Amino acid sequence: MLIELKDINAFYGGIHALKGLNIHVDKGEIVTLIGSNGAGKSTTLKTISGQVVPKTGEVIFEGNDITKQPPHVTAVSGIAHVPEGRRIFPRLTVRENLEMGAFSVKDKKVIGERMERVFHYFPRVKERINQLGGTMSGGEQQMLAIGRALMSGPHLLMLDEPSMGLAPIVVEQIFEIIHELNKEGMTILLVEQNAYQALQIAHRGYVIQTGEIKMVGEGRVLMNDDIVKEAYLA
Ligand code: ATP
Secondary structure (H helix, E strand, O other): OOEEEEEEEEEEOOEEEEEEEEEEEOOOOEEEEEOOOOOOHHHHHHHHHOOOOOOEEEEEEOOEEOOOOOHHHHHOOOEEEEOOOOOOOOOOEHHHHHHHHOOOOOOHHHHHHHHHHHHHHOHHHHHOOOOEHHHOOHHHHHHHHHHHHHOOOOOEEEEEOOOOOOOHHHHHHHHHHHHHHHHOOOEEEEEEOOHHHHHHHOOEEEEEEOOEEEEEEEHHHHHOOHHHHHHHOO
8 A cells, every 4th residue: 555544534624624534545556536526635635745634534655654744745755746727837947847846856867867757758848848837738737737746756646637627639648648657657646527537547436525435446347337427427
């Protein structure tokens, strides 16, 4: 098990956002968390990255309790979080955005190697290397955001709604790259409203509803489940 969330209860003031949530991701898996608006998907990722500290429960990553670890520590300890809406640095160039992803790395050779790896997955990012981040298209910004996350050398890559607001053909490309990254060894936790595509590439999926896990199973099995079909694949 690479990461495990045990019996997590998280609140925003009086709002009980996660209610006794249990999930885990094994090394090498793509796991997807699907659910409607407000179900608690982003809160789950924020609980892992340290932006939300749960009232009760534990987050265990590579055998260590990281429940109360602040986000800047989590970010350099092997977990990369690509948030909803991408949030690249619009006034920095593509190269500077990528370098920011590796801010904790001192070895220039390692930074160069990681950048080459990003270019391998995203040739478009290489083509735009000197362009300002904010002038890239939505799909290019998503590629840059994932590339920036890879620059930290993560063991777990968390993606929050990578398909949001993108044209179908771009969504297809992004999902292909997520799949390829995983085939080459990256463990991925993927939050999606686009349940069909997420379940197609996921080893396992969790269905979350009002802060509770309602179903768990292999991606292909969930895809053929009548309740999932009706609620999320219609
Ligand atoms: P979406 O797909 O719409 O982003 P989600 O499944 O990611 O939904 P969360 O963003 O995790 O859902 O929200 C879970 C619940 O917590 C919702 O009821 C939401 O309104 C509430 N919530 C989220 N962030 C905050 C916040 N900063 N302050 C107060 N309530 C919040």
